Amino acid sequence: MQINDMQAGKAGRAASARPAARPIIAIRDLRKMYGSFCALSGINLDVAEGEVVVLLGPSGSGKSTLIRCINLLETYDSGTVTVDDVAVRPGPNLAAVRSEVGMVFQSFNLFPHMTVLRNVALAPIRVRKLAPKAAEERAMELLTRVGIAEQAGKFPGQLSGGQQQRVAIARALAMEPKILLFDEPTSALDPEMVGEVLDVMQSLARTGVTMVVVTHEMGFARRVADRVIFMERGQIVEEAKPEAFFSAPKEERARAFLQAVLNH
């Protein structure tokens, strides 16, 4: 692939914490209520092409809600979300926009009645109209890339959590999305399987795909993120490059959060 270009791009971006290029995700004044409870209160966020953004924050701060608004799995009350210059709205274009935005869930959400191979090949066949044979070849490549080619004929229920999550990543990649969203991808895993999933994610980050990652894995955030965003009570409280954020968070609330997470 164009790994070299991508790394060059990454190096260029590293000069400033703020993305300079045209944002591939643009979120403006996003508000979301659950009844009278304000889950998101006016979020503004740009994510540049190829950028890796990690969302941190205490449980209930709105991280999942925000990330799910990007592909409209969650509806919102006001504001706009634009992906690659296309507004994300209900309607006939929604599926097309969603097919450009891969998502990896905490609970994997693999299709239990299909083989691993079929899980990965289905969407390219149905949405991209790929020939089944070509889609399965490509699925096999992706399974090889995430290190589980030998499980292709099994059903998801026969795999470990870490393997399932890697299949889920391959399934998302099969659509060749411009953006990958991860919502706590390792939170449901036994500790010994966290590493294998984070490794796959880290190698993905190097390919230049845009990533928005909700995680509590501080090591991953520090190593991989281009930018860390700290949320609390439905608001973005602090944004910084990881080095700056982890060594000297500006906000008191971020400091308290880091202390709690790192000392647990």
Added chain:
Amino acid sequence: MDLIDTFFNGRVLWDSLPLLLMGLGTTLSLGILSIVLGLVGGLVLALLRLYGPPALSGLWVLYIDLFRAIPILVLLVIVYYALPFVGIRLSPFASATTALSLVSAAYSAEILRAGIQAIPRGQFEASQALGLSYWSMMGDIVLPQAVRIVIPPMTSNCINVMKDTALASVVAMPDLLKQATQAQALAANPTPLIGAAALYVLLLLPMVRAVGTLEKHFAKERR
């Protein structure tokens, strides 16, 4: 010996067998047609109820409840004897098919709705996140999983439809029961009725057994 001659008379049974088998054929075609129509109607109703315009959902609920509440015999009599007064004249077979399908659709809709709702939200979300169309989401992901859940209750419903075909004999449809009563009158001997009962049991016993086996099988699979 008298008892055997009365209820299990071999000669009478042999003579009435052609009539009974004709009746069985009618019963089977009525049952199978009603099951298929009921399934299709039930699927449409379930999808309308779950994903149709919310303004109309009360209508589907009303249909489903109404046709589960009404006794099939009453519905059948209305279709056959009352509808002609408004100019709708259906043959006994068509009347019975209509009544059985309307009721079976209501039950099927409930079973399918429960099956679809048993599919975790994450399956829908994963499908949507991939950009699958609504029809692909339902056809590739949701319904195949729902089918596993609904096969045992659906089989029970099919058994009920098959059994209820016997009601059609009251509108003079030559089904298995009707033929048996006719043969009984002809021979002045109740053996054909016993023969009909045996045929019903032979037809339905495997289905009854299958429900139990399937339930056990799917329970194991879901572990």
